[in-house]
């Protein structure tokens with residue numbers, strides 16, 4: 001899949017403008033933006049020709065800070081570190097919403113910098129390390145050897161190979177395969193587990209005090225990233241988010257959403273899945289996505305080529321294995 005165009009970070013930052021920082025950060029470049037409720041957003045990027053970083057968040061409580069998702073590229077991890085030092089708190093934990101490399105690759109660097117850190121995540125990464133990630137490493141090595149990786153992507157592909165080689169270091173210290181109320185850094189949170197959604201098991205967070213759902217890749221821009229997904233399980237997880245009592249949704253990629261915006265994204269998602277599961281022309285599915293998600297898109301051409309790709313992935317039945325228990 002060749003992608004060319006916008007930087008989602010612009011969208012992510014736009015989501016911050018309406019939310020004044022709770023605490024000013026002392027740092028030269030303001031990557032981490034306060035979004036209220038002792039929470040900072042480090043917007044993930046998605047530059048043309050490169051692999052994305054997921055959004056990260058820094059939250060703090062009476063006993064320290066913690067990070068939700070650790071990005072992929074060094075510059076994203078650096079932005080998290082700068083955010084942490086701006087707050088002046090030592091992180092005690094990382095929560096990984098899911099094992100995709102744009103959300104977990106920063107774990108080893110953060111653990112090295114802060115040896116006390118404990119990673120909270122589901123155990124789904126274990127199967128991924130011997131399955132999807134092992135297979136994708138093998139095809140990446142082959143593509144590099146054959147010179148078929150576009151020049152702009154070589155560094156990303158090599159970086160991902162290094163990360164996968166250290167896969168054991170990405171695994172959770174605290175396995176959260178069942179949802180439940182928890183206190184992290186002295187801050188109460190509800191961790192929710194979605195089965196067979198973006199991955200075999202995803203975590204999302206409901207912060208009841210802020211009426212905020214932090215949902216990882218259950219919401220992504222410019223299209224749903226369906227690579228390892230069960231589309232129907234994902235829809236069920238979106239229903240659970242809608243019913244959570246949240247007034248705000250922080251996606252894995254893209255800007256913070258109001259519930260009205262989340263509802264629009266969710267119904268565009270449902271329509272896209274139904275269309276791709278049907279028998280009509282796949283172009284109508286992509287066109288439906290572009291129109292349903294119009295409010296969230298900066299570059300229709302990029303969104304269209306990605307929607308075409310994921311529509312075909314659903315239609316081909318290649319995702320059906322992810323729906324089986």
Ligand SMILES: [Zn+2]
Nearest residue numbers: 054102217252
């Ligand atoms: Zn992601």
